[in-house]
Amino acid sequence: MASSSDDGPPSSLFEAQLQALPPLRHATPSPSDEEHAAWSSSFHPRSHSTTPRSRPASPVALAAASSPFRASRLASSGGFYGPRWWMRVVACLGFSLGDEEAVERRPRQKQCLSRKKKVGGGGGGGRGWRRRRKREIAAWIGVVAFFFLMNWWFFSRLPLERSIRRRNSGISNSSTSSMPATRNKWHGKVKSPHGVMFSKLLGLAAHALAEAESKPEPKDLWQEPLDPAVSWTPCANQRSWETCEGNNGYILVSATGGINQQRVAICNAVAVARLLNSTLVIPHFSYNSVWKDKSQFSDIYQAEHFIDYLKADIRIVKELPVELRSLDLEAIGSLVTDDEVMKESKPSFYLKKILPILIKNSVVHFVGFGNRLAFDPIPFELQRLRCRCNFHALRFVDKIQETGALLVQRMRKHRSHSAPLEQNLLGAFAGKPDMTGLKNLPSKYLAVHLRFEIDMAAYSMCYFGGGKDEIEELEAYRAAHFPALTLLRKTKKIPSAAFLRSEGQCPLTPEEAVLMLAALGFKRRTNIYVAGAQIYGGKSRMAAMTSLYPNLVTKETLLSSSEIEPFRNFSSQLAALDFIACAAADAFAMTDSGSQLSSLVSGYRMYYGDGRLPTIRPNKRRLASIFSKNSTIEWKEFERRVRKAIRQTKQVFERPIARSVYRHPRCPECMCKINDTIALLS
Structure with missing residues (x-):
């Protein structure tokens, strides 16, 4: 039976029992025995500990230690039968354990020969x-x-193991086997099944959910x-300045x-255009x-x-x-790349460096523009403009709103919540409040963003149990898509995968995510929407999640082929x-607080949620310790421990200084404070 332990390949319980035997007493140890005793005192073959042992190692234990199989995690510390029974079987059977056992085997063989003579003597006794x-x-x-049968029976009782075998039927259990890359509903490219970490x-979680x-x-x-x-209400739509004429020139942005x-990048460009009194x-x-x-602005936003x-x-x-379209912007010095603009640059940089170019050439083209405007210090109204752009000005086109409304309605079983959030998200396609008397029926759903695509897995340089x-697969992907990272690995000493995981630098796997949800108390029948592109590992990687939470869907499973085709x-x-x-x-x-989608979604919920839309933000470092x-x-x-860790990050506070207003809009620039009395009156 294959083991799912992290520590290595499985082994039989027989080997574990051999390791557990106490040493035999030696009248006069041979030199080889002394060498093995010294080696054993410096290294414990079962626990991989350097703690010295108080007695010499058993030759049987030494033979087991030299076996290519390692002790099973489920093996007990003591023998199932007494040491005499095992040694009699091993010695009398002439079981070859190596030359170093000759001294130990001879006394047993003499006893066996003496028994032969007593019983029949000569040929009959033989x-x-x-x-x-x-x-x-035959008994051995x-x-x-029997031990193999009991091992198989024990693991077959685990519901998760049965589920994973059913979901991965037809896939070889060998870690070195391969299969053609296939696409399933998780869009994962799978070469071989991924090990359960x-x-x-997972077995305990299945029992707890039941x-x-x-x-x-x-x-x-x-x-x-x-x-x-204190309560907060959206107010980024309020203005207290005059219209910008945009007389200094034009700002072009090619967002990556x-x-x-x-x-x-769009909202930062809006703020820079206002700062420079330019036209965007x-x-x-x-x-x-x-x-x-290849989608452009008008394909996604109105x-x-x-x-x-x-x-x-x-x-x-x-x-x-x-008159400006035919200009060679690079030749005249109006092309500005991310290499020339420091990340999170202050407004003073744009006034000193960019404004002179703009006035001289009437146009500046920013290429990239990824996070190139700081969040502090920023003038109050300029910060509010960024919030106004993100939470009010950017609305999805009708095609996206209509299909998005279908997703929400089907997750809520065609019952909608009337809220400013849905009005802004879905526009005319926002559903009406349920007035049919069915409001008490369950309609809540949990959305989970699994940021576990192959690009994230490769870039993190972590290990996820796939052997x-x-x-090899992630290294090849890094070489193709992140050559600088590959060069860094070859020229510099980088932290190990284990260290990165302990520091919370690894994205949560679907397996870790589902354990977190089960520990928080989400019931097995919870409706769960999973967001994500191509989950690395596909169905094999998702097996644990889908077995514990069967009501799990994606946009691909909620929508018909004709609805998702566009x-x-x-x-x-x-x-x-x-x-x-x-x-x-x-x-x-x-599952990854560094994800832009997760950051923007949590900020959107904070801005429009009126304190009723919780967001679960795992502290990956604490979870790694658990x-x-x-x-x-x-x-x-x-x-x-999981609930305590999540409770501390679930609490929403006022935006910390220098943090993103798109993720933390609960600040005076984006939202307004009101006390409970005013909130009740309004």
Whole structure:
């Protein structure tokens, strides 16, 4: 039976029993015995500990230590039968354990020969001894077969193991086997099944979920912890300045990255255009080799609404004037790349370095523009303009809103929540409040963003339990897509995968994510929407999650083929659908706090949620510490520690200085404080 332990390949229980035998007493140890005793005192073959042992090692234990198989994690510390029984079987059978056992075997062989002489003497006694030897061989084979049978029976009782075998039927259990790359509903490219990293915890989680069916959920599971003295309300739509004429020239932006990086670049460009008293040209989206989407601004956002909503702030046009289109911007010095603009540059940089170029050439073209404007110090109204752009001016086109509304309605079983968030997200396609008397039926759903695509797995340089195949596959992907990272690995000493995991630098796997959800108290029948592109590992990687939570869906499973067809081959538009489903969820859980989608979704929920839309933000460093105890920790303790870690990050506070207003809009620039009395009156 294959073991799911992290420590290495499986072994039989027989070998573990051999290791557990106490040493035999030696009248006069041979030199070879002394050497082995010295070696054993410096290194314990079973525990891999350097703690000295108080007695010499048994030759049988030494033979077991030299075996290519390692002791099973489930093996007990003592023998199942007494040491005399085992040594009699081994010695009388003439079981070859190496030359170093000759001294130990001779006394036993003499005893066997003396018994032969007493029984029959001569040939008859020899035949009787051979018959006894055959019976003992048969008994030994029977015992080994019994242990293998019990091992198989024990693991077959685990529901998770059965589920994973069913889901991975037809896939070889060998870690070195391979299969053709296939696409399934998780869009993962799978070469071989990925090992289960936390089999014990998954078994405990399955048992806990079964027991929790008749128990109520934790009271704070679907709630956001609030400060009872202060409430916040959106107010970024309020203005207190005059319209910008945009007389200094035109700002062009070619935004890189995916849809969420581009969204941040758009709002930063709006702020820079206002700062420089310039006219903004509708941003251009650069083609990305990872996202592979040719969508432009008007394919995703309503351009007319964007221009009209911000007309009181800046002037926006769809393209450059004819007289400027033929200019060689690089030749005249108007092309500005990310190499020339420091990340999170202050407004003073743009006034000193960019404004002179703009006035001289009438146009500046920013290429990239990823996070090139700081969040502090920024003038109050300029910061508010960024919030106004993100939370009010950017609205998805009708095609995306309509399909996004289908996702939300089907997750809520066609019952909608009337809220400003849905009005802004879905526009005219936002559903009406349910007035049919069915409001008490369950309609809540949890959205989970699994940021576990192959690019994230490769870039993190972490290990996820997939063995040699995984290491080679991720290394090849790094060489193709992150050559600088590959060069760094060859020329510099970088932290180990284990160290990165302990520091919380690794994205949560689906296996870790589902254990977190189970520990928090989400019931087995919870409706879960999973956002994500191509989950690395595909169905094999998702087996643990789908077995514990069967009501798990994606946009691909919620929508018919005709409904999703207009979005195929447009990853940014598909990501927009995920944005809508996650933002509108009753609870949202992220697995990587550095993800732009998770950051923007959590900020959107904070801005429009009125304190009723909780977001689960795992502290990966704390979770890594908890998961490191997976082989010994009990479920109640695991549950308690996970809930404590999440409770501390679930609380929403006012935006810390220098943090993103897109992720933390709870600040005076974006939202307004009101006390409970005013909130009740309003």
